[in-house]
Amino acid sequence: GAVVSQHPSWVICKSGTSVKIECRSLDFQATTMFWYRQFPKQSLMLMATSNEGSKATYEQGVEKDKFLINHASLTLSTLTVTSAHPEDSSFYICSARDRDMTGGLYNSPLHFGNGTRLTVT
């Protein structure tokens, strides 16, 4: 159980175009999803927290107008990289918390997608 599907797995786009990445919880409801970026040999860095039905909360230094997050339902969050540039090339991965897990909100593990490798040429 607790599967998170993330698409696409990889994408190559031209500079100036926009790319949408989807993160979908398949068998549970996720009121909160998290979006991370990882550069080579570095930690997963939280970009933003996506809450169903409300605006995303962005971490310091992350441009909200460039990285648009939409969490329209309890099972789907999307990250759109607008006007992508080569420096946006990175690995993007989402995680979700099961709304119905017992044991306390932060005592249940995060469920991750497989990640998306974005290359902007």
Place this chain on the structure above:
Amino acid sequence: ILNVEQSPQSLHVQEGDSTNFTCSFPSSNFYALHWYRWETAKSPEALFVMTLNGDEKKKGRISATLNTKEGYSYLYIKGSQPEDSATYLCAFKDNYGQNFVFGPGTRLSVLP
């Protein structure tokens, strides 16, 4: 900014060897620590959720301990197998906010 470190960065062991690695985190305002295993081309998979000082958790050949007062957690793998090859991530949360901070991971390679 919370600092979560993991050591070593990478590790090569022979099949059958036992191994361990460390996650270091701030020793104040502890709330929870998670361990994840991340195999190549797959999604990170939760191993342990640890919340109490002195916690010891076990899952098959893998176990973990937690010392919140000194700010570290150990992950042990007994009798490593090639299928244990993965990156092991720890994630720390303090009492504030809802976000976990991830360490950079320890990449384990088990040679047959």
